[in-house]
Amino acid sequence: MELLTLESLKTAARNFCSELSVTQIHNLYGVTDGKAVGTYVESTFNQYLSSRYEYTLGSAALGIDFPRLEVDLKVTSIKQPQSSCPFRNASQKVYGLGYNLLIFAYEKIDDHSSLTANLKCQNVVFVTKERTGDYQTTYGIKEIIRRNGNKDDVIAFLEERNFPLDEIGREALAARILQSPPEIGYLTISNALQWRLQYSRVIQVSTAGTTTGIENLLV
Known part of the structure; x- marks a missing residue:
């Protein structure tokens, strides 16, 4: 077969x-x-x-x-x-599922x-x-980078969007974003015990x- x-x-x-x-x-x-x-x-x-x-x-x-x-x-x-999927980590909203x-x-x-x-x-x-990834999140990140934003700008953006991360997690994700910017995602992903897609x-x-x-x- x-x-x-x-x-x-x-x-x-x-x-x-x-x-x-x-x-x-x-x-x-x-x-x-x-x-x-x-x-x-x-x-x-x-x-x-x-x-x-x-x-x-x-x-x-x-x-x-x-x-x-x-x-x-x-x-x-x-x-x-729409549907749901298991939550693995907060970076899924940025880099995809x-x-x-x-x-x-x-x-x-x-x-x-x-x-x-x-x-x-x-x-x-x-x-x-x-x-x-999540459209509004990835689009916002692209705009920050386009305007020559720095790590503090990305951290502030993640805070505004209520990313399910602590301070250390936000700093680590912001550093990764600046080093490896994501593609634009086209899902809408809502925070919950599971992701709502x-x-x-x-x-x-x-x-x-x-x-x-x-x-x-x-x-």
Whole structure:
């Protein structure tokens, strides 16, 4: 069986979502729980992949869905495209999550005559790990550097944005930022016990197709 690669994962995601968009699903009729819909899509996608490719299936211990490819799958409603992910460290808002994202954004439509649900995939977006930082944070850092800001300016910026770091942590991150400035990230990442990731901007950017590291696989 063929080994799953990044390119074949993208192709499979595109083809799977095209098929999913025309499938009537009895089990999801009337279901409003986004987590239940996401679990169904993830499980069905893994069945689709496992019949075609050889790959290592992710687990809670590994943390992401496709560990060898460094890709995590996120399934979300287009009405409110967001999800959560484990908090590892505060620098993820600056340098990204540490892995690539594959985002399925669907619109769920219930057919009351057939008692089935349809999941229309509106967007299938691949985001490289370098682009998974927080937009406002990375944009603000770029502006500070562009204006010849120093370490104190970066520390003050991190304080203003309530970074979950102590004083020593802020100083260390500020020094790293000046030495190795981040790429602009395109997620909105909110502080919580887990990161809350919001995808509206990255979906919009992916549709334009002009930003390196962000692809809409349906365009």
